[in-house]
Amino acid sequence: MRLKSYLGIFFLLILATACINPPDNFPSIPTITFESIEYIPTNGADSLIIGVDFQDAEGDLGLSSTDDDPPFQDVDFQRDTNGELITYSTRPSEAPAYNPIDWLVNPLVGNERVNDTIWVKQNPNQFNIFVKFFIKRNGQYTEFKWQDPPFYTTFNGRFPRILTSEDGQAVEGNISYGMLSSGWESIFRTDTIRIDVSIQDRALNRSNEVSSPEVTLKQITRPAN
Numbered sequence: 509m510r511l512k513s514y515l516g517i518f519f520l521l522i523l524a525t526a527c528i529n530p531p532d533n534f535p536s537i538p539t540i541t542f543e544s545i546e547y548i549p550t551n552g553a554d555s556l557i558i559g560v561d562f563q564d565a566e567g568d569l570g571l572s573s574t575d576d577d578p579p580f581q582d583v584d585f586q587r588d589t590n591g592e593l594i595t596y597s598t599r600p601s602e603a604p605a606y607n608p609i610d611w612l613v614n615p616l617v618g619n620e621r622v623n624d625t626i627w628v629k630q631n632p633n634q635f636n637i638f639v640k641f642f643i644k645r646n647g648q649y650t651e652f653k654w655q656d657p658p659f660y661t662t663f664n665g666r667f668p669r670i671l672t673s674e675d676g677q678a679v680e681g682n683i684s685y686g687m688l689s690s691g692w693e694s695i696f697r698t699d700t701i702r703i704d705v706s707i708q709d710r711a712l713n714r715s716n717e718v719s720s721p722e723v724t725l726k727q728i729t730r731p732a733n
Contacts, residue, residue, distance in 0.1 A: 534564060538715035540563075542718040547728045559685070572668060637665055663687050665685070698726070702720055
């Protein structure tokens, strides 16, 4: 079950393009470089778009909507020493308080509906693009953690498979990753922000992490037509 916010509107728009005839000396671990950042306000949800260029030797980048078997499953269900699912009513002292990230209500476990509230841990490998937000105040950057209250969400996500074949082939191209929300301006206002991005291939190799320049929303707003 993908994470969803409980405040505002959050969506992801991903466009990936690739060249499949690049040089053959690309690394097995994906390499990315920062390309662009742009803010597009609208009458509805506003869009914050990050662009990165990528190179990969095997071309095993991207996940389809059906890539949900291990290691790409959404969550890991927590069990006790007897192998039983841990419910909210039987939770141990170290279990977190209820929140929509750590607890699922009436989830499907395998093919069976469990009518209870079950402790889970989110699987980071359900995603293949990872986004961190930082706010600069008093000269220091502090990470803005979307998974914390009151949002309980994430802007990590998936971009689609670059190649339809499983045959290894070097690729390079660009990922344009759009994050839509009704709350960008109310949250970040005139703050200076930075966004860090990394990607991961299907062999779970994590790329280098790249950073946007430090910007304000006003500085990167697309001019109105």
